[in-house]
Amino acid sequence: MGFLDIDRVTKSFGAVKVLNETDISVEKGEFLVLVGPSGCGKSTLLNMIAGLESVTAGEIRIDGARMNDVRPAERNIAMVFQSYALYPNMTVRGNISFGMEMHKIPKAEREEKIAQVAELLQITNLLDRKPGQLSGGQRQRVAMGRALTRDPDVFLFDEPLSNLDAKLRVDMRTEIKKLHQKLGTTIVYVTHDQIEALTLSTRIAVMYAGDVQQIGTPQQIYDDPANMFVAGFMGSPAMNLLPATVARAEGGPAVRLDLAGGEAVTLPFPRATGLDAREGEAIVLGIRPEAMTDPEGADRDSGALHRVDLPVDVVEPAGSDTYVTVSLGGKDAIGRFRAHTAAESGARAPFVFDMEKAVAFDPDTERRIA
Amino acid sequence: MAAPTANAVTAGTGDPARTGGTRLSARLPRLVLYALLGAFCLYYLLPLYVMVVNSFKPLEEITSGGMMALPGSWTGAPWRTAWSEAQIGVQPTGLRPYFLNSLLMVVPAVTIATLLGALNGYVLTKWRFRGATVLFGLILFGCFIPFQIVLIPMARTLGFIGAAGTVRGLVFVHVVYGISFATLYFRNYYAAFPTELIRAAQIDGAGFFQIFFRILLPSSGPIAVVCVIWLFTNIWNDFLFGASFADYDSQPMTVALNNLVQSSTGVKEYNVHFAGAIMAALPTLLVYIVAGRFFVRGLMSGSVKG
Ligand SMILES: Nc1ncnc2c1ncn2[C@@H]1O[C@H](COP(=O)(O)OP(=O)(O)OP(=O)(O)O)[C@@H](O)[C@H]1O
Ligand SMILES: [Mg+2]
Numbered sequence: 001m002g003f004l005d006i007d008r009v010t011k012s013f014g015a016v017k018v019l020n021e022t023d024i025s026v027e028k029g030e031f032l033v034l035v036g037p038s039g040c041g042k043s044t045l046l047n048m049i050a051g052l053e054s055v056t057a058g059e060i061r062i063d064g065a066r067m068n069d070v071r072p073a074e075r076n077i078a079m080v081f082q083s084y085a086l087y088p089n090m091t092v093r094g095n096i097s098f099g100m101e102m103h104k105i106p107k108a109e110r111e112e113k114i115a116q117v118a119e120l121l122q123i124t125n126l127l128d129r130k131p132g133q134l135s136g137g138q139r140q141r142v143a144m145g146r147a148l149t150r151d152p153d154v155f156l157f158d159e160p161l162s163n164l165d166a167k168l169r170v171d172m173r174t175e176i177k178k179l180h181q182k183l184g185t186t187i188v189y190v191t192h193d194q195i196e197a198l199t200l201s202t203r204i205a206v207m208y209a210g211d212v213q214q215i216g217t218p219q220q221i222y223d224d225p226a227n228m229f230v231a232g233f234m235g236s237p238a239m240n241l242l243p244a245t246v247a248r249a250e251g252g253p254a255v256r257l258d259l260a261g262g263e264a265v266t267l268p269f270p271r272a273t274g275l276d277a278r279e280g281e282a283i284v285l286g287i288r289p290e291a292m293t294d295p296e297g298a299d300r301d302s303g304a305l306h307r308v309d310l311p312v313d314v315v316e317p318a319g320s321d322t323y324v325t326v327s328l329g330g331k332d333a334i335g336r337f338r339a340h341t342a343a344e345s346g347a348r349a350p351f352v353f354d355m356e357k358a359v360a361f362d363p364d365t366e367r368r369i370a
Numbered sequence: 371m372a373a374p375t376a377n378a379v380t381a382g383t384g385d386p387a388r389t390g391g392t393r394l395s396a397r398l399p400r401l402v403l404y405a406l407l408g409a410f411c412l413y414y415l416l417p418l419y420v421m422v423v424n425s426f427k428p429l430e431e432i433t434s435g436g437m438m439a440l441p442g443s444w445t446g447a448p449w450r451t452a453w454s455e456a457q458i459g460v461q462p463t464g465l466r467p468y469f470l471n472s473l474l475m476v477v478p479a480v481t482i483a484t485l486l487g488a489l490n491g492y493v494l495t496k497w498r499f500r501g502a503t504v505l506f507g508l509i510l511f512g513c514f515i516p517f518q519i520v521l522i523p524m525a526r527t528l529g530f531i532g533a534a535g536t537v538r539g540l541v542f543v544h545v546v547y548g549i550s551f552a553t554l555y556f557r558n559y560y561a562a563f564p565t566e567l568i569r570a571a572q573i574d575g576a577g578f579f580q581i582f583f584r585i586l587l588p589s590s591g592p593i594a595v596v597c598v599i600w601l602f603t604n605i606w607n608d609f610l611f612g613a614s615f616a617d618y619d620s621q622p623m624t625v626a627l628n629n630l631v632q633s634s635t636g637v638k639e640y641n642v643h644f645a646g647a648i649m650a651a652l653p654t655l656l657v658y659i660v661a662g663r664f665f666v667r668g669l670m671s672g673s674v675k676g
Contacts, residue, residue, distance in 0.1 A: 073575030
């Protein structure tokens with residue numbers, strides 16, 4: 001049992017079931033990120049933790065206490081909204097102080113706390129402005145300040161950075177991470193940005209269609225996706241999911257991938273001992289772009305590097321890397337090469353596959369099989 | 371050298387194609403526009419002019435024919451008579467007590483109806499419950515009920531609650547009528563008010579009324595002004611309810627003015643009538659001038675993303 005328990009929680013809006021027996025357990029001090037495509041129920045789950053939506057079935061507990069019927073103000077949570085939701089008629093000071101006022105905290109104590117929070121977030125010079133006179137990043141900070149005054153058990157963030165421009169988003173991301181390291185409060189953070197999820201979280205819950213697909217550390221989610229949805233959702237560019245056939249090579253398991261023009265390559269896949277029985281069957285091979293690279297960029301510590309020359313379709317320089325597209329198993333596969341690669345479209349280029357990093361899925365159930 | 375300037379001037383008149391030409395032809399559209407506006411302005415101001423001018427004339431100057439002329443000898447006597455001396459009821463009290471009646475009627479009625487309308491709008495948009503849409507439809511229906519239909523039932527109701535023939539009774543009637551429009555205004559305004567703000571306040575620990583008075587109402591400036599102007603004008607200018615439900619000592623200004631003008635004894639003192647009519651019109655005029663300035667949009671900007 002964790003600090004924040006979401007125990008078989010179901011949510012329906014009328015006949016529409018939005019969340020389906022969701023089970024998540026969050027430890028104290030953890031930074032859990034809920035990630036998933038639009039409409040998968042992330043905000044709904046967060047609102048239920050906050051007490052802003054009722055729970056149709058199941059139970060939400062904080063520190064062992066059942067929260068289902070506790071009012072939002074009494075749950076000792078704080079929430080930062082996507083739109084910031086700053087009270088337009090109050091100054092920044094008023095916004096930060098409002099919650100404490102409602103909880104009947106004496107004025108002197110409020111002032112002290114406001115000063116402290118403003119200092120922490122570097123908004124002291126903005127305290128007497130109205131929200132309308134602030135930039136997006138400043139509003140974001142004020143919204144966090146308002147939440148911080150409460151010393152909450154759990155911090156809830158609903159896509160707090162999605163309204164900021166790319167540069168500011170990266171800055172604020174770092175600030176939120178610093179804040180978590182400094183305060184150590186439990187955080188549940190919703191985003192549909194997988195980079196945010198990977199960089200901020202101590203654990204990630206990937207949601208899709210009302211179900212939690214996988215919960216794990218960023219490393220687990222990235223390296224060991226439980227199914228094809230998670231594999232395809234996390235990472236940019238996404239993991240290549242390539243139709244392949246189970247084969248044998250070098251006295252061990254292997255996969256065969258069709259190339260354009262009737263050729264095929266066979267890659268030994270030593271990790272996949274579990275696939276022995278499936279020889280000749282179709283699977284989906286999952287391999288990340290960085291495990292499909294030029295010989296110089298390959299991870300030399302890997303025990304399963306295989307070099308193949310493949311005909312290149314497209315070369316896309318992207319600053320620090322160059323993305324090279326080839327056709328594998330009838331799909332476009334993207335490899336991540338160093339910036340100044342010699343690969344040219346139309347010619348063959350040497351690819352090194354790191355098969356230690358490859359995974360395999362059942363094409364029917366879409367589950368991980370190796 | 372003058373061409374760019376002329377061009378910039380004409381651009382505002384919606385004729386940007388005209389680039390060169392003489393100065394006069396470039397300015398012509400603007401001159402026509404001003405002449406037209408001026409003419410309309412005169413047309414609308416003429417009745418006011420007649421009223422003001424004649425309210426400051428001795429009666430002989432009006433009866434001797436010059437309605438349009440400025441007063442030969444200015445006098446404040448008609449105003450004094452209309453305000454405090456004219457015979458309206460039994461006593462020669464002038465319009466003063468009735469003006470007070472109107473104020474005592476309109477201020478509470480506007481305040482109560484606006485607050486209730488805001489409260490209705492708040493509940494209908496932010497605390498949605500089963501049947502909210504139907505209820506709103508029914509409230510809206512109140513906007514379309516003609517005054518005449520409710521005269522008799524309302525008279526009975528007022529008698530029943532013991533408010534017949536009192537200013538209190540008139541306040542009640544106008545609040546009942548005012549709620550429909552006030553609700554319509556506020557509901558539509560609050561429908562666009564970000565619900566996340568309400569949720570944030572809930573998490574901050576604010577209750578139903580705290581959210582209403584601390585968050586929602588202070589952000590309702592523009593719509594409150596619209597609502598107040600509308601209600602004030604309607605209630606102040608109402609004649610039918612005032613004539614139907616008021617006693618001699620609770621008559622509003624409109625009814626008293628009618629009595630003043632209609633009184634058949636002696637000569638018709640037009641100058642006094644004009645002064646009285648201006649008095650009756652001044653408060654609504656004042657509300658427009660004062661409240662209109664606060665009719666600022668964009669109080670909401672900055673609360674949410676942008
Ligand atoms: N009040 C409601 N009534 C009916 N359906 C709703 C209601 N609120 C949300 N939904 C539905 O529930 C689903 C989940 O919504 P939710 O807002 O939780 O998605 P989300 O994961 O936060 O998406 P996004 O990333 O776009 O914010 C959506 O399909 C939405 O249409
Ligand atoms: Mg959402």
